[in-house]
Amino acid sequence: MERRRKIIRNGIAGFLILISLLYLLPYIWMIAMSLKPDGEIFSTSILPQNPSFIQYERLFYGYQFGDQTLRINFPAYAKNTSIITLISLVLVLFTDALAAYAFAKFNFRGKNILFWIMIGTMMLPIYATLIPSFWLFSKLKLVNTYQALILPGVIDAYGIFLLKQYMETVPSEILDAATVDGAGAFRRFWAIMVPLSRPALGTLAVFRFLFVWNDYLWPLVIIREERMYTLTLGIANMEMRQGMIVHGSQMAASFLATIPVVVLVLLMQRQFLRGLTVGAFKA
Amino acid sequence: MASRIESLNHADIGAKNNQWGKFWRAAIPYIFISPFFVGFVGLQLLPISFSAFLSFAEWSGLNQIQIVGIKNFVTMVNDARFWNALRVTFTITVVCTILGTAGSLALAILIEQVRGWLSPILRAIFFLPSVTSVVVIAYVWKQLYNADFGFINAVITQFGLPAQQWLTNPRLALPSLIIMLIWAGLGWDALIITAGLRSIPDDLYDAARVDGASGWAEFRYITLPLLRPTLTFVLVTSVIYLWGLFAQPQLLTGGGPIRGTQTVALYLYDVGFRYHEFGYASAIAITLSIIMFVSSYINFRLVRTEVEY
Numbered sequence: 074m075e076r077r078r079k080i081i082r083n084g085i086a087g088f089l090i091l092i093s094l095l096y097l098l099p100y101i102w103m104i105a106m107s108l109k110p111d112g113e114i115f116s117t118s119i120l121p122q123n124p125s126f127i128q129y130e131r132l133f134y135g136y137q138f139g140d141q142t143l144r145i146n147f148p149a150y151a152k153n154t155s156i157i158t159l160i161s162l163v164l165v166l167f168t169d170a171l172a173a174y175a176f177a178k179f180n181f182r183g184k185n186i187l188f189w190i191m192i193g194t195m196m197l198p199i200y201a202t203l204i205p206s207f208w209l210f211s212k213l214k215l216v217n218t219y220q221a222l223i224l225p226g227v228i229d230a231y232g233i234f235l236l237k238q239y240m241e242t243v244p245s246e247i248l249d250a251a252t253v254d255g256a257g258a259f260r261r262f263w264a265i266m267v268p269l270s271r272p273a274l275g276t277l278a279v280f281r282f283l284f285v286w287n288d289y290l291w292p293l294v295i296i297r298e299e300r301m302y303t304l305t306l307g308i309a310n311m312e313m314r315q316g317m318i319v320h321g322s323q324m325a326a327s328f329l330a331t332i333p334v335v336v337l338v339l340l341m342q343r344q345f346l347r348g349l350t351v352g353a354f355k356a
Numbered sequence: 357m358a359s360r361i362e363s364l365n366h367a368d369i370g371a372k373n374n375q376w377g378k379f380w381r382a383a384i385p386y387i388f389i390s391p392f393f394v395g396f397v398g399l400q401l402l403p404i405s406f407s408a409f410l411s412f413a414e415w416s417g418l419n420q421i422q423i424v425g426i427k428n429f430v431t432m433v434n435d436a437r438f439w440n441a442l443r444v445t446f447t448i449t450v451v452c453t454i455l456g457t458a459g460s461l462a463l464a465i466l467i468e469q470v471r472g473w474l475s476p477i478l479r480a481i482f483f484l485p486s487v488t489s490v491v492v493i494a495y496v497w498k499q500l501y502n503a504d505f506g507f508i509n510a511v512i513t514q515f516g517l518p519a520q521q522w523l524t525n526p527r528l529a530l531p532s533l534i535i536m537l538i539w540a541g542l543g544w545d546a547l548i549i550t551a552g553l554r555s556i557p558d559d560l561y562d563a564a565r566v567d568g569a570s571g572w573a574e575f576r577y578i579t580l581p582l583l584r585p586t587l588t589f590v591l592v593t594s595v596i597y598l599w600g601l602f603a604q605p606q607l608l609t610g611g612g613p614i615r616g617t618q619t620v621a622l623y624l625y626d627v628g629f630r631y632h633e634f635g636y637a638s639a640i641a642i643t644l645s646i647i648m649f650v651s652s653y654i655n656f657r658l659v660r661t662e663v664e665y
Contacts, residue, residue, distance in 0.1 A: 085469045092463075093481045096539070099496045100484065102507060106499065117510040168391040175388035187389065194396055196652075197404065198600050200621055201645045204410070204628050204637055205403035208417065228395040258384045287489035289603045294629065305491040309607060320499060327492040334487045339480065 107325035114320050128321035132329070136322075147326055149300055150307035154330075157222045157303065158285045164227050165281050166274055173236035174262050178248060194230045199290065207294050221295045222303070226285055232277045239273035240266060276344040279337060286334055304330040410638035417632055428639035438640065440615050441623040448534060448619065449598040449651075456538050457590055460545035465579075467546070468553060482543035490540075494607035497536045498523065501608075523609050526616045533605055533617050537598075545590045552586030553579070592652045599648045620644050 101119065108124040109116075116122075132147035175181075176188055206225060215221040243266065251261050267274070289305045296306060308330065311323045338345055411429070414422045432438050467478055485493060500507045501522035509519040522532045560578050569577070602621040605611055611618035611626075618626075624644065628637030 082469055082471070085466050086474055089466055089470060089478050090474075093478055096481050096484060096543075098507070099493070099500060102500060103492070103496050115505040117505060117507075119507065168395075172389040172392045175385040179385035179388075181382070181385040184385075187393070191392065191396075194400060196596075196649065197400060198596070198645050198648050200600060200624060200641045201407055202400055202403040203625075204634050204641065205406040206399065207629075208406075208634075209399075209403060224395075225399050228392060228399055230392075233392060258381075258388075262388075283487055287487075287491075289489070289491055305489050308489075308495065309491050323495055324499070327489075327495060331488050331492055334489075335484065338483075338487045342480075 103324045103328055103331075106321055107328050109321055111321065128325040129329075131322045132326055145307075145311065145322065145326075146299055146302070147307065147329075150302050150304045150326075151329070153219075153222075153301060154286060154304040157219055158282060160219070161223045161226050161285050162278055162281055164223065165229050165232060166278060168227060169229055169232035169236055169277065170267060170270065170274065171262065172233045173240055174266050176233065176237045177240035177243075178245065178266075191230045191233060194228070195234075203290075203294060210295055215295075217296055217298045217301045222292060222301075225291060226281075226288070229281070232281065235277055236270060236273050239270055243269050272344060275341060279341045279345050282337060283334060286330075407638045407641055410635050411642045412635075412639075414633075414635040417634055421635075424635070428636045429643075431636060432639055432643065437615065437618075437623060438620075441618050441620045444530065444615075444617060445599060445601065445619045445621075447530065448537065448601060449595060451534055452537050452541070452598055453591060453594050455534075456541050456545060456594060457587065459538060460542050460590070461549055461583075461587070463542055463546040464549040464553060465575075468550065479543075479547070483547060484543070485540040486544040486547075488540075490603045491607060493536070493540050494604050498608055501532055524613050526613050529609050529613055529616045533608055536608065537601075537604060540604075541594065545594065548590055549583065549586055552583050556582045588656060591655050595655055596648050596652055599644065599651065620647075 105119050105121055106114070107128050108126070109121040110123060110125045110127055113121055113123070132145055135142045135144035172191075176184065210216055210221045247265060247269075248261050251265055256264065287305060288303070289309070292303045292306050293309075296302060299307075299310075302310065304326070308323060308326050311319045311326065410421070412423060412425060414424050414427075463482065467475060467482075470478060499505075503509060503519060503521045503524070506522070508522065513519050520528060522528050556579065560582075561574060564574050564578060600621050601619045602625065605617045605619055606622055606625075609617045611622045620640065621644065624637050624640040627633050627640060
């Protein structure tokens with residue numbers, strides 16, 4: 074019996090390893106293509122025969138056509154994405170934590186209704202607001218700006234929900250003790266609640282990082298100038314450069330854009346898993 | 357509790373001061389939640405109301421807004437492209453939800469059987485697409501599907517099969533898109549289902565084994581019923597996600613060939629941002645939102661009622 078179980082288990086492991094190769098293949102392809110010189114791009118062998126970094130160099134120094142240089146502004150894309158990711162992380166974590174604290178530890182009139190309105194906003198599809206939001210930001214002369222990229226993402230009901238669930242588990246006695254010592258509501262929030270909620274804040278930070286870093290639709294709508302492109306927009310638009318063999322450079326840019334998220338998720342695996350479980354039991 | 361101690365603390369301060377303090381203390385939670393609600397009103401509630409209003413109007417963004425009643429909705433009902441987009445999106449949603457949920461359930465259960473160092477590695481690999489940008493995924497797959505130098509044709513011609521135009525053949529483009537979507541979504545759902553599996557108490561399985569239940573019986577009478585809340589969550593979130601599908605078809609096929617992969621969101625984007633028919637685009641947006649809402653409600657009910665047999 075025990076023997077049979079072991080055989081089945083090994084069979085399952087073998088099967089999963091096979092499937093996991095299917096999952097690795099596109100990534101292997103991406104890395105291999107990014108290392109191929111132009112002459113090998115259309116060859117059918119996966120691995121490059123004469124690996125070179127030319128596709129990466131082009132992201133920084135542009136394409137050479139005789140005496141012409143066609144620049145791909147990859148450093149600008151990377152800079153833009155890093156800036157908006159960083160700023161929106163700070164803003165989202167702060168506003169979410171503040172609201173979550175109010176919902177978790179205060180009693181106030183209308184709390185239940187406001188809470189359900191907030192939960193309801195999670196159901197709103199972005200398409201319902203796309204056109205008026207674009208109009209609003211263009212009226213405010215904010216097209217092609219960081220503000221326009223950052224602001225819509227700061228409204229994050231999911232994050233408030235996640236943090237509230239966690240903050241409710243922080244004992245109220247600690248907060249009461251601080252009140253007796255004369256700490257005001259904001260002091261209690263900043264000096265006690267925020268440090269104690271660090272694990273949940275970490276989880277949320279990973280989620281928001283992924284969301285902002287990989288976002289595509291909103292930047293597509295609101296950004297029209299290349300100098301303001303995010304990484305996703307930049308990679309998508311490399312396709313449109315006519316008459317150039319972009320496949321290699323596109324994969325090089327894709328690889329560089331993917332490394333930070335993969336590293337982050339591997340480093341923060343535990344926080345990430347915790348966040349997913351909270352989501353699953355909401356239903 | 358906190359507020360009672362606070363009022364005790366301030367009891368000795370003068371009456372006038374006390375009233376001001378009382379007001380201030382009552383206002384604190386509202387101040388704390390105000391950033392969210394200001395943003396909600398400004399960036400969601402007003403835009404959505406405006407969208408709803410626009411769906412009854414004609415507007416190019418430059419001219420005067422003209423109220424036209426239900427004209428946009430009449431246009432929509434008679435618009436073959438809209439129905440095509442609806443059919444495409446519906447097909448994608450149904451096929452991906454069914455195959456994706458079944459696949460991720462199988463994947464989650466199988467990975468739970470693997471012990472030791474192998475299991476975290478497998479989990480990480482299957483999860484990779486969930487953290488990779490959809491832009492990156494779409495372009496890598498576009499190359500894999502490429503008819504001339506793509507990997508997939510290279511493999512099937514090795515086996516003596518004819519090379520296929522995966523993305524430009526109208527009969528193959530939609531299945532190609534669906535395969536990529538399932539590939540990309542499996543790991544995320546499997547992870548959520550794994551969390552659900554682990555919340556099922558072990559003694560239930562132990563008891564079943566004592567009674568001599570088979571593996572299938574365990575799955576059918578313990579795993580599946582107890583996993584229902586998790587599966588509901590996976591179903592509802594993936595249905596909402598798929599109805600709003602935009603980036604993947606836009607990047608992989610551009611909605612083509614001959615609109616064979618044009619989803620409702622893609623059509624709505626074209627109408628709004630390419631033809632600048634904001635009124636009509638809003639009508640489609642409102643319809644899409646209602647469809648998303650209704651279908652997730654139906655899903656919810658379907659999975660719910662099944663419990664009570």
